[in-house]
Amino acid sequence: MNIILLGPPGAGKGTQASRLVESRGMVQLSTGDMLRAAVKAGTPVGLQAKAVMESGGLVSDEIVSGIIGEALDALSPETGVIFDGYPRTEAQAHSLDEILSARGRSLAHVIELEVDEDALVERITGRFTCANCGEGYHDTFKQPAKEGVCDKCGSTEFKRRADDNEETVRTRMAEYRAKTAPILPIYEARGIVSRVDGMADMDDVTVAIGAILG
Numbered sequence: 001m002n003i004i005l006l007g008p009p010g011a012g013k014g015t016q017a018s019r020l021v022e023s024r025g026m027v028q029l030s031t032g033d034m035l036r037a038a039v040k041a042g043t044p045v046g047l048q049a050k051a052v053m054e055s056g057g058l059v060s061d062e063i064v065s066g067i068i069g070e071a072l073d074a075l076s077p078e079t080g081v082i083f084d085g086y087p088r089t090e091a092q093a094h095s096l097d098e099i100l101s102a103r104g105r106s107l108a109h110v111i112e113l114e115v116d117e118d119a120l121v122e123r124i125t126g127r128f129t130c131a132n133c134g135e136g137y138h139d140t141f142k143q144p145a146k147e148g149v150c151d152k153c154g155s156t157e158f159k160r161r162a163d164d165n166e167e168t169v170r171t172r173m174a175e176y177r178a179k180t181a182p183i184l185p186i187y188e189a190r191g192i193v194s195r196v197d198g199m200a201d202m203d204d205v206t207v208a209i210g211a212i213l214g
Contacts, residue, residue, distance in 0.1 A: 001109075001213065004187075008177075011115045011198040013084060021082070027081050028084055034068070035049055045069075072100075111212060120173070120199075124169050126139035130153060131157035132155035137158070196208045
């Protein structure tokens with residue numbers, strides 16, 4: 001089963017994708033990670049991408065498609081795939097159809113994690129982590145049991161991501177809407193789009209996605 005997981009940064013895509021990997025043995029294909037891996041491995045497409053990146057250019061749809069093709073070729077045909085961060089444009093959506101079709105695959109579901117922008121801003125701007133072990137906390141939803149002390153390792157050092165601020169989060173949301181707006185109608189016309197409340201409890205989101213996938 002091949003699916004696309006959509007949602008703005010902070011919607012919980014990463015968490016849900018990793019749960020699908022664990023529970024169903026699916027493989028998450030994140031274009032950014034795949035590009036870096038292909039460049040590092042020196043694959044034919046990776047070498048192309050490296051040349052473009054070193055010259056300061058943007059990696060073309062053709063190269064991204066090649067990277068996805070290489071990744072799919074390395075998997076057994078029975079392995080389900082979660083596409084994360086791709087496709088982002090109408091051209092990429094059509095390109096993905098061709099890549100899958102050439103390998104006897106097709107898209108089963110496009111699942112969008114829907115979020116409330118103001119609530120998402122609160123969710124993201126309140127995040128902080130233990131600087132030592134990486135345990136996650138939140139100003140509102142998850143404070144350490146003892147103030148200023150990590151529950152997991154006892155460290156008193158905490159940190160926040162510099163880009164976890166309201167302006168950046170709202171910019172990311174606007175970018176997400178602009179990028180996904182063109183591709184959703186393509187999949188809606190095929191009747192394969194489902195929406196899940198991304199603001200719900202993580203476990204409830206997992207159950208809802210499981211119900212869609214069957």
